[in-house]
Amino acid sequence: MNLTDKFFKEMEDLFLESDKSSFYELREDLMEHIDIQLSEGKNEQEVIHSLGTPKEIVDDFYEDQRLHTALTAEKDVVPIEKVKKAYKDEKKGKRKTFFARIKQLIGSISLLFLFIIIILFSIAFIHEALIEHYFALPPLTLAIFFSAIFLLILRIIKKLKHKKMLYLIGTTLILSISSIAYLSITNSWFHNGTFYRNELTIDANQILNLTINTDYHADVMTVPIANDDQARIEIQGYMHSSVIKKITNLKPNSKNINVNLGQRTFFNFFSCPKKNEVILYVPQNEQLDKLELNLKDANLQLTNLTAKTINLNIDQGDIQISNLQATDMDIKSISTDIFMSNYATTLTIDNYSGKSILKNGQGIAKLQTESGLINIQNTSSTDFSIANISGKSVLNDTLLQKLNITNQDGTVVLENQSGNSTLKNESGKLILNNNSGFVEINNDSGALIISQDKNISGTINSHDGIVKWVQLDTVPLDFQLKSTSGRVINEFDRPIDPSTEKVSITTDSGEIRIIQKNNEDGIKDPEASKF
Incomplete structure (x- = not known):
């Protein structure tokens, strides 16, 4: 904002609402004067300074008005009723302007919020369609519903009376509400994933580092097998298509195996796979190098297992451990119930509100x-x-x-x-x-x-x-x-x-x-x- 604009903005704020037309006339006169002075080579600051302060100009204006009213009045004194009415009209005008601005602001914020929600649900629909190969009706339904609300608020704020817009709003509302009713009646808000089963045989020459991650419920267990059998991992359950693709591409001859059974994000919020199951078959004479489990909700059973390092990060569920030997074991949990027996390890447990029951242990x-x-x-x-x-x-x-x-x-x-x-x-x-x-x-x-x-x-x-x-x-x-x-x-x-x-x-x-x-x-x- 330049000096001239700032000058007139300050002046406008000093005028009463009922006298804004007089302000615009005065501004035109002053702008003409300023243009003439500038054309004569004077700088802007010098010209503005010569006009006086905005307050002085406004005071002069109202002094001239009062003088004019006194000279033209039929009586020497303005009636008190007229003064009160003018005051009330002025206050009413200011309140009306204030509430109009508040309404405009709330409407604009609501439109912005709805626009963001529509974009997010649209992206969620596209994500499910392209990545998970699933027609996600819930996010599409909500995107259409909030679009109808968006158009309705826009119509109210902008006072748009087009019949086509009214028809569009009505159509989208009917479609989305019908879809919401269908999803609720059929309990189809969440997609349970696709059933998948696979078994990975581990190279006998590898010392296994196994990591399992998921935000969904999982059952994980270890099963001891004969020494001449090969270690293997059995995975089954309902999963996202993208998860199935990653598990299918796992290399069983790799030393480090990372099994990701799915992470919850906003864009796959409406996909809620049922519980998954991971079974690790380990020969009794083999030792795992590292076992790491990062699970939100799990039932875990580790029996007859030997490992160098075990890290368990489990928010809730049950952990049952027996006949375990490990160099180091670290368990972090929020509300998991932990039961350990017949173990030998250097142990660290941080369990916020769950049970930690240890029997017949050493270390x-x-x-x-x-x-x-x-x-x-x-x-x-x-x-x-x-x-x-x-x-x-x-x-x-x-x-x-x-x-x-x-x-x-x-x-x-x-x-x-x-x-x-x-x-x-x-x-x-x-x-x-x-x-x-x-x-x-x-x-x-x-x-x-x-x-x-x-x-x-x-x-x-x-x-x-x-x-x-x-x-x-x-x-x-x-x-x-x-x-x-x-x-x-x-x-x-x-x-x-x-x-x-x-x-x-x-x-x-x-x-x-x-x-x-x-x-x-x-x-x-x-x-x-x-x-």
Whole structure:
């Protein structure tokens, strides 16, 4: 916008709506003056400056109007009714203009939005026709329906009265609504794909790297076969035509085999294949180099499998693993239920809200969950760690030389664990029963309950959480208790053999209660039955 345009734009904004015609006349006069001055060699800035500011010009205009009204009026004073009417008319005109602009803006945005939707559904239809060789009626129907809405809004905004457009709108609406009704009644909104089955025999000289990817439901399993048989992959299910073509072109003699069973995009949204099945037959004496599964929804069964590396990225479903040996295994999940037994591997599991149940395992492990369940049984490890936010972690009959557990506000149950156990708790609940070795607990405000029938040593530091310890009277411990402002009760407050295992418990304001129990009568303190 040049200086002259900016000058007149500012001036126009100062005029009342009812005086816009006067503004246009004044602008013509001033433009004629400006053209003359410019033709005489003066520059634009100098000419505009000589006219004065837009406000000064508008003020002069209305001053002249008021003077003219006063000179020509039959009375000396303009009637108040006329002033009020002029004011109301001015306000009404401004509101009408404002709402007209808002209506125009909303209409334009709606048209743009509908146009984008029409283009996307049209591309989806073309994609299905050219790539998947399928006449996709759902996206075509929706493209026609939104086209009718587009034309209807355009007709309202532009006030188009052509009968041909009205006929076109009516025809497209009838066609699309009829098609929508047909798709809904016949439940035909989604295409289930084409059934396909294939078996790939793997070269006996290859150490297999297998990757499977899909956004659709899949069942994947491994089956051990005789040592003199060749490894093979069996694939079957309902799939996209493009997926079938890629699988058909797979080279079984390749070391790296990537099986892609289909990815979900907007353009194939209306294609929803039924579940697929992949079976991997592996000779018992062979070891996979790498197995990687990237699945959205799956049921996975891995049995009698040996591999160097296993990576499982599964959003939801079930994972069942037994008799597995691997150098490294990494599992990432949102809500998958994981069941592992008889395994030996270095294991990492990040399962947001699903179950992680491990039995009879060996190897270093790192597990974490947001709100799921972790259950560890009959497991041995040199280094085992658990990070629990608000879920539940239960460990039974474990031999973990080094155990680290962090717990925010969930629940941790530790029973019959042998080794050095370190627990850090914020506001959750810790329950320990008959553990051995050394235990170190740092507790903020959570509840801590310990029951022991055997020796153990350790240190407990708590801010304001309650610490309750129930100890068998025939297996006394040397309790060293200290609380800054909390209550301390110790039923073992008697001379203890210097060689007795020591347990140090310190709190800031939390209560410490050491309760004695015996084999015959159980807990002596009736209050101890509360926990």
